[in-house]
Amino acid sequence: MQNITMTRPDDWHLHLRDGAALKAVLPHTVRQFSRAIIMPNLKPPVRSLADASAYRNRIIAAIPAGKQFEPLMTLYLTDNTSPEDIVAAKASQFIKAVKYYPAGATTNSEFGVTDIRKCDRVFEVMQQVDMPLLLHGEVTDRDVDVFDREKVFIEKYLIPLKLRFPKLRVVLEHITTADAVEFILSANNIAATITPQHLLFNRNMLFMNGMCPHYYCLPVLKRERHRQAILQAATSGDPKFFLGTDSAPHARDSKESSCGCAGCYSALHAMELYAEAFESTDALDKLEAFASFHGPDFYRLPRNTERITMTKSTWRVPDELPFTEFGLVPLWAGHEMTWRMVYESSSELLSAQSI
Ligand SMILES: NC(=O)N[C@@H](CC(=O)O)C(=O)O
Numbered sequence: 087m088q089n090i091t092m093t094r095p096d097d098w099h100l101h102l103r104d105g106a107a108l109k110a111v112l113p114h115t116v117r118q119f120s121r122a123i124i125m126p127n128l129k130p131p132v133r134s135l136a137d138a139s140a141y142r143n144r145i146i147a148a149i150p151a152g153k154q155f156e157p158l159m160t161l162y163l164t165d166n167t168s169p170e171d172i173v174a175a176k177a178s179q180f181i182k183a184v185k186y187y188p189a190g191a192t193t194n195s196e197f198g199v200t201d202i203r204k205c206d207r208v209f210e211v212m213q214q215v216d217m218p219l220l221l222h223g224e225v226t227d228r229d230v231d232v233f234d235r236e237k238v239f240i241e242k243y244l245i246p247l248k249l250r251f252p253k254l255r256v257v258l259e260h261i262t263t264a265d266a267v268e269f270i271l272s273a274n275n276i277a278a279t280i281t282p283q284h285l286l287f288n289r290n291m292l293f294m295n296g297m298c299p300h301y302y303c304l305p306v307l308k309r310e311r312h313r314q315a316i317l318q319a320a321t322s323g324d325p326k327f328f329l330g331t332d333s334a335p336h337a338r339d340s341k342e343s344s345c346g347c348a349g350c351y352s353a354l355h356a357m358e359l360y361a362e363a364f365e366s367t368d369a370l371d372k373l374e375a376f377a378s379f380h381g382p383d384f385y386r387l388p389r390n391t392e393r394i395t396m397t398k399s400t401w402r403v404p405d406e407l408p409f410t411e412f413g414l415v416p417l418w419a420g421h422e423m424t425w426r427m428v429y430e431s432s433s434e435l436l437s438a439q440s441i
């Protein structure tokens with residue numbers, strides 16, 4: 087196959103940050119996607135309707151002139167989120183979900199929830215008004231092995247949560263294990279997003295010829311058996327699985343540090359990365375539904391009508407992109423990609439090549 091033409095996709099899990107960082111990364115997402123679910127883990131987090139409204143305006147102001155993009159906002163759940171906050175968020179129409187971070191689980195999660203059972207009053211209202219709950223599904227217990235944190239979260243918290251709130255619509259974000267796939271398939275009113283890095287790499291990538299911080303994200307990459315399971319889920323055509331890049335920019339100095347932070351940057355070339363993963367298992371025919379249909383169907387939004395084209399053409403992922411004063415290393419820097427998104431104008435194509 088030399089060309090793929092498909093419905094324009096959306097990104098159902100994206101970190102845009104704020105200020106100069108937002109301005110540096112947003113054009114990449116806008117080139118590839120029509121809409122994105124915007125993660126609320128800013129410093130301080132997006133906790134109220136007023137925070138979300140102000141952040142949404144800053145994102146809209148940063149959209150390159152003449153481009154279309156719709157940020158779908160989320161609220162950051164804390165121990166103090168109230169049922170009234172949910173009702174107000176639902177009424178706003180632009181807040182599409184509420185994000186749960188276990189306190190201490192990942193980047194900027196220190197304001198997260200200390201005990202998920204404390205949120206039952208809020209979940210009750212979310213179930214009632216049909217506000218989806220997005221989960222960073224990992225336990226934070228120091229005595230649980232870092233590679234088992236997703237599996238233990240499912241057993242200890244997610245299964246009981248689904249029993250307490252069977253109609254609450256849940257997205258288990260950035261799944262990484264066969265255990266997650268199995269659970270998603272067995273339960274109702276639940277879906278999962280899948281990132282490009284978890285489809286393409288197993289945990290060996292973290293230690294290829296030395297320690298490679300640019301492949302460190304949370305949940306951490308797992309063994310090959312788990313990668314195979316999520317690749318199989320993503321390419322199965324099952325509507326419970328859809329695209330969420332979890333593109334999470336961190337400046338080079340904070341990744342290449344004695345305590346490097348978690349997150350991979352994939353907004354530059356997300357669709358090309360997914361195409362490579364799907365092609366590896368001869369499933370390019372399943373890419374459009376995964377990237378462009380299952381997400382809007384879950385969120386009960388219309389599918390996009392515009393189309394995009396990717397073409398077979400090799401190009402090298404740049405070593406670094408402009409981003410604050412330290413630069414940003416994209417996922418799989420230096421790799422020869424085999425697909426390339428075709429942009430509408432040749433000047434855009436040129437600027438994409440030159441970064
Ligand atoms: N995935 C990551 O490793 N990092 C994300 C946070 C998150 O999605 O957990 C970030 O905001 O940097």
Ligand SMILES: [Zn+2]
Nearest residue numbers: 192222259304
């Ligand atoms: Zn997360």
Ligand SMILES: [Zn+2]
Nearest residue numbers: 101125332334
């Ligand atoms: Zn994320």
